[in-house]
Amino acid sequence: MAKRKTHYWLLKSEPNAYSIDDLVKDRTTHWDGVRNYQARNMLRDEILVGDKVLFYHSNADPMAIVGTATVVQNGYPDHTAFDKTDKHYDEKSDPDNPRWFMVDIEIAQKFAEPITRDMLRENEITAGMMVLAKGSRLSVQPVTEDEWKAVHKLAKAKLK
DNA sequence: GCCAACGTTGGC
Protein backbone atom coordinates (compact mmCIF):
# COMPACT_ATOMS: atom_id res chain seq x y z
CA MET A 1 0.00 0.00 0.00
CA ALA A 2 1.43 3.33 -1.03
CA LYS A 3 2.09 5.50 1.98
CA ARG A 4 1.06 9.11 1.78
CA LYS A 5 3.61 11.68 2.76
CA THR A 6 3.00 13.18 6.17
CA HIS A 7 1.29 16.54 6.06
CA TYR A 8 1.67 19.25 8.66
CA TRP A 9 -0.98 21.51 10.15
CA LEU A 10 -1.54 24.19 12.72
CA LEU A 11 -4.64 24.08 14.90
CA LYS A 12 -5.73 27.13 16.85
CA SER A 13 -7.47 26.96 20.16
CA GLU A 14 -8.28 29.51 22.78
CA PRO A 15 -6.80 28.06 25.96
CA ASN A 16 -9.91 29.21 27.83
CA ALA A 17 -11.84 26.74 25.70
CA TYR A 18 -9.23 23.98 25.28
CA SER A 19 -5.54 24.25 26.13
CA ILE A 20 -2.44 22.15 25.60
CA ASP A 21 -2.69 21.20 29.28
CA ASP A 22 -6.16 19.84 28.62
CA LEU A 23 -4.72 17.73 25.82
CA VAL A 24 -1.87 16.52 28.05
CA LYS A 25 -4.48 15.47 30.58
CA ASP A 26 -6.87 13.90 28.04
CA ARG A 27 -4.14 12.39 25.81
CA THR A 28 -6.58 12.43 22.87
CA THR A 29 -9.47 14.65 21.88
CA HIS A 30 -11.83 15.24 19.00
CA TRP A 31 -11.29 18.61 17.39
CA ASP A 32 -14.89 19.71 17.36
CA GLY A 33 -16.61 23.04 16.89
CA VAL A 34 -14.94 24.23 13.69
CA ARG A 35 -17.60 26.17 11.76
CA ASN A 36 -15.73 27.48 8.75
CA TYR A 37 -15.98 25.86 5.33
CA GLN A 38 -12.33 26.16 4.37
CA ALA A 39 -11.28 24.60 7.66
CA ARG A 40 -14.06 22.01 7.32
CA ASN A 41 -12.75 20.92 3.94
CA MET A 42 -9.31 20.31 5.38
CA LEU A 43 -10.70 18.40 8.36
CA ARG A 44 -12.90 16.28 6.09
CA ASP A 45 -10.59 15.65 3.16
CA GLU A 46 -6.98 16.52 3.75
CA ILE A 47 -5.97 15.84 7.34
CA LEU A 48 -5.24 12.13 7.67
CA VAL A 49 -4.05 9.70 10.31
CA GLY A 50 -0.34 10.14 10.95
CA ASP A 51 -0.30 13.83 10.03
CA LYS A 52 1.42 16.17 12.47
CA VAL A 53 -0.12 19.14 14.21
CA LEU A 54 1.21 22.29 15.81
CA PHE A 55 -1.01 23.33 18.72
CA TYR A 56 -1.45 27.11 18.86
CA HIS A 57 -2.98 29.21 21.61
CA SER A 58 -4.94 32.17 20.23
CA ASN A 59 -6.40 35.03 22.27
CA ALA A 60 -4.00 34.09 25.03
CA ASP A 61 -1.03 35.25 27.01
CA PRO A 62 1.25 34.41 25.44
CA MET A 63 -0.07 33.75 21.95
CA ALA A 64 2.18 30.91 20.92
CA ILE A 65 2.71 27.44 19.56
CA VAL A 66 2.67 25.41 22.73
CA GLY A 67 3.13 21.81 21.61
CA THR A 68 2.47 19.16 19.00
CA ALA A 69 0.00 16.39 18.36
CA THR A 70 -0.57 13.54 15.94
CA VAL A 71 -3.74 12.86 13.99
CA VAL A 72 -5.20 9.51 15.07
CA GLN A 73 -8.58 9.58 13.31
CA ASN A 74 -9.51 10.84 9.87
CA GLY A 75 -12.33 13.35 9.42
CA TYR A 76 -15.80 12.26 10.56
CA PRO A 77 -19.03 14.18 11.27
CA ASP A 78 -18.89 16.66 14.13
CA HIS A 79 -21.73 15.42 16.31
CA THR A 80 -21.74 18.59 18.43
CA ALA A 81 -23.52 20.24 15.47
CA PHE A 82 -26.52 17.92 16.10
CA ASP A 83 -26.75 18.67 19.82
CA LYS A 84 -29.18 21.48 20.60
CA THR A 85 -27.56 21.99 23.98
CA ASP A 86 -24.08 22.40 22.51
CA LYS A 87 -22.55 25.80 21.99
CA HIS A 88 -21.73 24.84 18.40
CA TYR A 89 -25.17 23.47 17.53
CA ASP A 90 -26.10 24.08 13.89
CA GLU A 91 -29.67 23.30 12.86
CA LYS A 92 -28.56 23.18 9.24
CA SER A 93 -26.25 20.23 9.80
CA ASP A 94 -28.23 17.05 9.14
CA PRO A 95 -26.92 13.74 10.54
CA ASP A 96 -27.69 12.21 7.13
CA ASN A 97 -25.75 14.93 5.38
CA PRO A 98 -23.39 16.44 7.92
CA ARG A 99 -22.08 19.91 7.32
CA TRP A 100 -19.23 19.93 9.84
CA PHE A 101 -16.37 17.54 10.45
CA MET A 102 -13.67 16.87 12.99
CA VAL A 103 -10.56 14.75 13.43
CA ASP A 104 -9.09 13.12 16.53
CA ILE A 105 -5.63 14.07 17.72
CA GLU A 106 -3.29 12.69 20.36
CA ILE A 107 -0.70 14.64 22.34
CA ALA A 108 2.86 14.28 21.03
CA GLN A 109 4.62 16.80 23.21
CA LYS A 110 4.07 19.96 25.16
CA PHE A 111 6.94 22.35 24.53
CA ALA A 112 9.01 23.30 27.58
CA GLU A 113 8.47 26.94 26.62
CA PRO A 114 5.85 28.43 24.29
CA ILE A 115 7.08 29.51 20.86
CA THR A 116 5.72 33.03 20.76
CA ARG A 117 4.72 35.11 17.75
CA ASP A 118 7.79 37.27 18.30
CA MET A 119 10.02 34.20 18.15
CA LEU A 120 8.28 33.01 15.00
CA ARG A 121 8.68 36.43 13.40
CA GLU A 122 12.40 36.53 14.15
CA ASN A 123 13.13 33.25 12.36
CA GLU A 124 13.59 33.45 8.61
CA ILE A 125 11.54 30.34 7.89
CA THR A 126 8.76 30.63 10.44
CA ALA A 127 8.33 34.34 9.67
CA GLY A 128 6.36 33.25 6.59
CA MET A 129 3.85 31.15 8.48
CA MET A 130 0.19 31.79 7.78
CA VAL A 131 -0.59 32.26 11.45
CA LEU A 132 1.49 35.46 11.47
CA ALA A 133 -0.24 37.00 8.49
CA LYS A 134 -2.40 39.99 9.25
CA GLY A 135 -6.05 39.06 9.36
CA SER A 136 -5.32 35.33 9.39
CA ARG A 137 -8.43 33.91 11.00
CA LEU A 138 -8.42 30.38 9.69
CA SER A 139 -8.38 28.01 12.66
CA VAL A 140 -6.93 25.12 10.67
CA GLN A 141 -3.89 25.98 8.58
CA PRO A 142 -1.43 24.04 6.45
CA VAL A 143 2.21 24.16 7.57
CA THR A 144 5.18 23.30 5.38
CA GLU A 145 7.71 20.65 6.37
CA ASP A 146 10.37 23.36 6.61
CA GLU A 147 8.18 25.39 8.95
CA TRP A 148 7.52 22.30 11.04
CA LYS A 149 11.24 21.63 11.37
CA ALA A 150 12.05 25.26 12.10
CA VAL A 151 9.48 25.39 14.90
CA HIS A 152 11.14 22.36 16.48
CA LYS A 153 14.54 23.99 16.24
CA LEU A 154 13.11 27.00 18.03
CA ALA A 155 11.67 24.70 20.69
CA LYS A 156 15.08 23.09 21.25
CA ALA A 157 16.91 26.41 21.24
CA LYS A 158 14.55 27.61 23.90
CA LEU A 159 15.62 24.74 26.18
CA LYS A 160 19.18 26.06 26.52
C1' DG B 1 -11.40 47.43 25.08
C1' DC B 2 -10.52 48.56 20.32
C1' DC B 3 -10.93 47.64 15.74
C1' DA B 4 -9.32 45.66 11.19
C1' DA B 5 -10.05 41.72 8.59
C1' DC B 6 -12.83 38.36 7.24
C1' DG B 7 -16.99 35.19 6.43
C1' DT B 8 -21.91 34.87 6.16
C1' DT B 9 -26.51 36.45 5.39
C1' DG B 10 -30.19 38.30 3.00
C1' DG B 11 -32.50 41.99 0.29
C1' DC B 12 -32.68 43.40 -4.21
Added chain:
DNA sequence: GCCAACGTTGGC
Protein backbone atom coordinates in the same frame (compact mmCIF):
# COMPACT_ATOMS: atom_id res chain seq x y z
C1' DG C 1 -24.95 37.86 -8.71
C1' DC C 2 -24.03 42.04 -6.13
C1' DC C 3 -23.07 44.11 -1.98
C1' DA C 4 -24.34 46.32 2.51
C1' DA C 5 -25.05 44.93 7.06
C1' DC C 6 -23.84 42.17 10.52
C1' DG C 7 -21.32 38.93 13.60
C1' DT C 8 -16.96 36.88 14.77
C1' DT C 9 -12.05 36.36 15.18
C1' DG C 10 -8.05 37.52 17.23
C1' DG C 11 -3.88 40.56 17.49
C1' DC C 12 -2.66 44.52 19.79
